[in-house]
Amino acid sequence: MSTRTAIVLFTRDLRVHDHPALATACAAFDRVVPLYVLDPTLAGHSPNRTRFLHQSLAELRETLRGLGGDLVVRRGDPVAETVRLAREVGAEGIGLSTDVSRYAHRRERRLREECERHRLFLRLFPGLTVVEPGALRPTGGDHYRVFSPYFRGWTRAERRSELAAPRRVTLPDGLQAGRLPALPKGESPDAAVGGERVAQRRLREWLPTLDRYDDIHDDLAGDETSRLSPYLRWGCLSPLAVAERAGDREGPFVRQLCWRDFYYQVTAAFPEISTVAYRRGAKEEWRYDAEAMAAWTEGRTGMPIVDAGMRQLRAEGWMHNRARLITAGYLTKVLGLDWRPGVEVFSHWLLDGDVANNSGNWQWVAGTGNDSRPYRSLNPVRQAERYDPDGGYVRRWVPELASVQGRAVHQPWRLPDEVRRRLDYPPPLEVPGADPVWLR
Known part of the structure; x- marks a missing residue:
């Protein structure tokens, strides 16, 4: 009886528990090759996510080795490397968790074409x-x-039913697993560690x-x-x-x-969704102000709740969801700046930054997406007073305001002149033609 072999191409499914592609392959084939391809076209977009990815890959390899297998690592074009490995080990088919981004659709389409050309079976699985x-x-x-x-x-x-991790993963004999790259540095010093x-x-x-x-x-x-x-x-x-x-x-x-x-x-x-307004007829009359964009990105807008959120993002590669709504609303509805650079800033820093949720939420806040009330605007001061009533979040991330007690920390421009002059904190950004009532 011949030995049957399959490849499971890992992408954004770095686990062994409830992994439909891996569980199905291990049940149906004698040999299974868990594969991850380091794609150079995706490298460098986010040092934080790259580090999290590599931590997760290292743990996945350790777990698979405990099951008798290994994580095979290759570098290059994921389609070419997967098909090359399939031919090398005599695999009958390839399993892959389906994804929704433009990049993922293109990868799946190319992989299907190559599998047809080389008479390989391709099956897409749920799981994301x-x-x-x-x-x-x-x-x-x-x-x-x-x-x-x-x-x-x-x-x-x-x-669908939740699936247990496979009891054993068996690789083809003599297969070189390949080396994981050295753990890269992230940009956020307090970022969470990756892994199942x-x-x-x-x-x-x-x-x-x-x-x-x-x-x-x-x-x-x-x-x-x-x-x-x-x-x-x-x-x-x-x-x-x-x-x-x-x-x-x-x-x-x-x-x-x-x-x-x-x-x-x-x-x-x-x-x-990352570049084009989702809502038909959405009016996009954005200002373009490089200095205001830089101040927002670096957390020095003079709006404490916004600056706190942006500084948390840079320190942790993560931001509280309420702060995400406030900071995105401030950029688009208060400063009147385009949502697309905001998507890019979040995408650079966030460990969880993905196309669907990062871009979808940005469009919702900007009024170009799925919000049924696209012209709503979040008053940042009211949001701060409601969700950070004692100012603890602001004082944690904006230490220049640590001496300001209570909810007064949310409006430092209202402090007495002699107090305000002692604070090393900028006044709120001025927006041409705007007169926000909360600054009065």
């Missing part, structure tokens, strides 16, 4: 979302444009707070959100497994997982 992007469709449309009806359908949708074990531990430790999620998730100073987003972005955690652990399909935390799926199905239908 709770509900597959194409599983829910509105009457007369290819995807949901509004969240609420999508959420109703999503809560009732049938889910870290992710599973974080999930276990956070779950006991789930019943308080509705009360704590917007508390900026309390900092009690799950912080699972980087691990979901890289697939160190299965989103389905997280949803199953959380339980209530209509609960506030699970609703956030649904928002994630929502933007994946939007991006699958509208891959230009």
Whole structure:
């Protein structure tokens, strides 16, 4: 009897638990090659994510070795390297978790063409979302444009079964696994560490707070959100497994997982989401002000809640979700600057920055995306006073204002002149033609 071999190409699914492609391959084939291809076209976009990726790959290799296998690492074009390896080991087929970005669609299309040319079988698997992007469709449309009806359908949708990690992974004899690159430096000194074990531990430790999620998730100073987003972005955690652990399909935390799926199905239908306004007829009358953009990026706008969020982003490669809404709203609705450079700044720093959620949320805030009230604007002072009432979040990230007590920290321009002069903190940026009432 001949030995059957398959390749599982890892991309943004860096785990062994609830990995449909890996579980199916290990059940159906005698030899399985877990493969990751380091693509030079993706290198250098975000030092933070590169470091997180390499940490996750190192842990994945260790886990696979514990199962008797290994993570095979190659460098170059992922399609060419995958097909080359398949021919080298005599593989019959290739398994891959399907993704939604323009890059992912192009990779899948090219891989399918090459597999057909070399008579290889290609199978795409779920695993990056709770509900597959194409599983829910509105009457007369290819995807949901509004969240609420999508959420109703999503809560009732049938889910696939969660899968255990394979008990054993067996490689072909004599295969050279290849070396992982040296761990690169990230730019954020306090960035979270990548990997499936870290992710599973974080999930276990956070779950006991789930019943308080509705009360704590917007508390900026309390900092009690799950912080699972980087691990979901890289697939160190299965989103389905997280949803199953959380339980209530209509609960506030699970609703956030649904928002994630929502933007994946939007991006699958509208891959230009990072660069083109999603909402037809959206008016884009943006200012272009390099100095204001730099001040926003560096956290020196003179608006404390905005500066706190941007400094947290640079320090941790992560930002509280409420702060993301406030900082993005300030850039687009207060400064009147284009949302696309904001997408790029977040994408550079965020460990969890992906095309679907980063761009989808930016367009929602900017009024060009899926928000049913596109002209709404978030008053940054009111947001700060509501979600950071004692100013603890601002004082943590803007130490120049550490001596300012209570909610006065949110409006330092209102302090007495002699106090304000002692603070090494800039006045709010001036916007031509604007007269924000909260500055009076």
